[in-house]
Amino acid sequence: MASRLPEVCGKFIQFEDELGAIASVIGASFSGLKAMTATSGPGVSLMLENIGLAVMTEAPCVIVDVMRGGPSTGQPTAGAQGDVMQCRWGCHGDVEIIALAPDPVQEMYDLTVEAFNLSESYRVPVFLMADANIGHMYEKLVIPPRDELRIVDRKRPACAPEDYRPYAFDGSLVPPMACFGDGYRFHSTGLTHDENGYPDMSVEGQDGLVRRLSDKIRRNAVKISKFEEVETEDCDVLVVAYGISARSAATAIRIAREKGIRAGMLRLITLWPFPDWKLEALSPSLKGVVVAEMNYGQLVREVERAVKPTKVSFVPKLGENPHRPEEILAAIRGLGA
Amino acid sequence: MNDWRATHPLRKYLRMERFPHIWCQGCGLGIIVHCYAQALKELDIDLDKIVTISGIGCAGRASGYVMTDAFHTTHGRAIPFATGVSLSRPDLKTVVISGDGDLFAIGGNHLIHAARRNVDMLVICANNFNYGMTGAQYGPTTPMGTRTPTSPRGSIERPFNLVALVAAAGATFVSRWTVFHGNMLKDTIKKGLGKRGFRFVEVISPCTTGYGRLNRMDGLEMMRRLRDASRPMRVHPTEATIDPWREIVVGTFVDEERPTYNEALEEQGSGGGWA
Numbered sequence: 001m002a003s004r005l006p007e008v009c010g011k012f013i014q015f016e017d018e019l020g021a022i023a024s025v026i027g028a029s030f031s032g033l034k035a036m037t038a039t040s041g042p043g044v045s046l047m048l049e050n051i052g053l054a055v056m057t058e059a060p061c062v063i064v065d066v067m068r069g070g071p072s073t074g075q076p077t078a079g080a081q082g083d084v085m086q087c088r089w090g091c092h093g094d095v096e097i098i099a100l101a102p103d104p105v106q107e108m109y110d111l112t113v114e115a116f117n118l119s120e121s122y123r124v125p126v127f128l129m130a131d132a133n134i135g136h137m138y139e140k141l142v143i144p145p146r147d148e149l150r151i152v153d154r155k156r157p158a159c160a161p162e163d164y165r166p167y168a169f170d171g172s173l174v175p176p177m178a179c180f181g182d183g184y185r186f187h188s189t190g191l192t193h194d195e196n197g198y199p200d201m202s203v204e205g206q207d208g209l210v211r212r213l214s215d216k217i218r219r220n221a222v223k224i225s226k227f228e229e230v231e232t233e234d235c236d237v238l239v240v241a242y243g244i245s246a247r248s249a250a251t252a253i254r255i256a257r258e259k260g261i262r263a264g265m266l267r268l269i270t271l272w273p274f275p276d277w278k279l280e281a282l283s284p285s286l287k288g289v290v291v292a293e294m295n296y297g298q299l300v301r302e303v304e305r306a307v308k309p310t311k312v313s314f315v316p317k318l319g320e321n322p323h324r325p326e327e328i329l330a331a332i333r334g335l336g337a
Numbered sequence: 338m339n340d341w342r343a344t345h346p347l348r349k350y351l352r353m354e355r356f357p358h359i360w361c362q363g364c365g366l367g368i369i370v371h372c373y374a375q376a377l378k379e380l381d382i383d384l385d386k387i388v389t390i391s392g393i394g395c396a397g398r399a400s401g402y403v404m405t406d407a408f409h410t411t412h413g414r415a416i417p418f419a420t421g422v423s424l425s426r427p428d429l430k431t432v433v434i435s436g437d438g439d440l441f442a443i444g445g446n447h448l449i450h451a452a453r454r455n456v457d458m459l460v461i462c463a464n465n466f467n468y469g470m471t472g473a474q475y476g477p478t479t480p481m482g483t484r485t486p487t488s489p490r491g492s493i494e495r496p497f498n499l500v501a502l503v504a505a506a507g508a509t510f511v512s513r514w515t516v517f518h519g520n521m522l523k524d525t526i527k528k529g530l531g532k533r534g535f536r537f538v539e540v541i542s543p544c545t546t547g548y549g550r551l552n553r554m555d556g557l558e559m560m561r562r563l564r565d566a567s568r569p570m571r572v573h574p575t576e577a578t579i580d581p582w583r584e585i586v587v588g589t590f591v592d593e594e595r596p597t598y599n600e601a602l603e604e605q606g607s608g609g610g611w612a
Contacts, residue, residue, distance in 0.1 A: 006606065011424050011425070011602065011607065012607075013420070013424060013598075015417065015450075016446055016450040017446060019413075019414060019417070019447075020414070020416075020417035020420070020446070020447045020450070021417070023410065023411070023414040023417035023418045023420075023421065023447075024417045024418065024420045024421030024424070025421060026410075026418055026421065027390075027408075027417070027418035027419060027420065027421025027422040027423075028421040028422070028425040029421075030408060030421075030422070031388075031421065031425035031426045031429075032426070033425045035421065035425075049411055050410075050411055050414060052411075053410065053411050053414075057408075180388045180406040180422060180426060180429060181385065181386060181388075181406065181426055181428070181429050182385075184406070185384060185385065185404055185405055185406055185407075186406060187352070187400065187401055187407040187408075187409070188407070188408050188409065189401065189408070189409035190409060190410065190411050191409065198355065198401065199409075
């Protein structure tokens with residue numbers, strides 16, 4: 001970013017710490033620019049305070065988290081998928097965010113664009129949750145011409161400054177956003193606020209704001225969700241995976257098919273909001289679900305909840321190396337297919 | 338709307354519907370906001386081109402009373418937020434109003450680095466020697482020996498001298514006044530608004546409910562002490578004594594020019610941003 005951003009009139013700054021980095025991203029976002037930061041799990045831990053501020057003040061921004069394993073400093077150069085729950089639940093209070101998980105390197109590019117589009121559409125922080133394996137990978141990448149990209153910009157207010165209410169509920173759950181210097185002279189705060197952006201310590205204020213901030217994501221979950229389905233039409237066993245784990249899973253289901261086992265894969269591209277509805281729809285015809293992720297059990301809990309009472313077999317993976325396909329294959333077989 | 342709101346001489350610069358403010362009787366923050374608004378008025382600045390940013394605490398509420406674009410950030414993060422604004426919109430004037438706890442305890446790291454980088458912003462720091470909003474606990478500015486709820490036997494920690502610290506970190510304009518010095522404070526804010534780079538104005542401000550009550554002083558007594566202890570001097574910032582019981586050296590201690598962060602970026606051809 002340091003070398004390429006200036007080529008497109010962007011600015012880069014190396015901050016003193018992650019707390020400052022994310023704060024400056026929110027400042028840039030409210031200044032009308034698209035802004036992002038990139039870090040890994042320990043950095044996200046430090047950023048959580050102001051990610052909450054971005055949620056509360058509805059600052060569009062993108063956080064790239066190239067995940068490693070923890071806890072604490074853990075293995076800071078080794079890949080893992082250790083932050084799936086941290087990005088979702090790390091902030092205090094009721095928070096809804098969007099998180100995307102790229103698999104091919106191409107998606108590091110495509111989903112970064114998509115992350116900005118979603119953040120601008122919903123005025124919410126969007127995480128790009130790559131595992132370090134994808135983050136460190138060299139692979140074919142096609143960068144399309146700019147005019148072929150779908151670029152979404154935040155909705156700006158059309159009213160006169162004196163009529164502008166920065167957090168007014170306008171039916172779409174996402175209020176139009178004025179930026180610094182636009183002449184709207186708005187006030188925004190991390191405190192619970194009323195529609196005018198002023199502190200509101202009332203019960204109704206908290207209830208109304210938290211519901212709207214969450215519902216703007218929850219009610220659009222189906223629209224936001226992206227996933228890839230591989231041979232799910234007739235499958236008995238469904239493998240749920242994301243990021244690098246989906247590559248091993250793809251090999252595992254191919255081998256399973258060769259051996260006469262009807263296996264399929266749901267590769268999650270959107271991790272949050274979690275696509276309960278998709279798993280609910282697939283699960284009745286399944287003998288079981290295999291979840292493979294590079295941690296000791298994070299998203300598997302969501303899958304278990306969504307597919308209940310279907311049996312779920314979890315294949316954890318700790319340490320640098322991704323799953324071997326045989327490990328996932330063994331779990332597929334173990335479900336009696 | 339009451340008549341005073343419609344006729345107040347600074348009504349164009351303040352969010353009149355937000356008054357009366359939340360601050361205690363005798364608190365100096367009202368004077369600081371007044372001086373800031375008066376400075377904006379006298380400079381006749383386009384209010385659409387100002388962003389006022391604050392952190393958490395009593396002083397953090399200052400951004401909510403001024404008629405500019407305004408943002409009330411999290412504890413200690415006003416300066417990095419302002420850095421994001423300053424880099425994105427060099428055409429706007431970025432102003433931070435916050436307290437000593439916010440800027441020098443939890444936010445101290447950001448403050449020294451913004452000063453080092455000479456990021457374009459004016460920082461007005463209300464120093465009341467304690468964490469006023471949360472119950473007068475001692476902080477990095479509390480004079481040694483002061484009894485507070487968290488230093489019941491007297492603080493044993495040596496406090497920061499804010500102007501010396503900020504000057505050492507690289508600020509290009511460093512000043513200190515007290516809320517007793519309304520005109521000087523207003524003139525200094527005007528001067529600060531007219532300059533580029535990292536500018537810092539410390540304002541000694543009484544916390545009557547916290548620091549004052551603990552030390553058995555009312556608002557008037559605290560204001561008298563500010564008057565009596567203040568010495569306007571032109572000295573090196575390290576010699577600008579700060580001891581609310583004996584001597585508070587006031588004045589401007591640093592006033593120099595050095596390329597700002599945005600200027601350095603432009604010089605390198607890495608400009609860009611909003612324009």
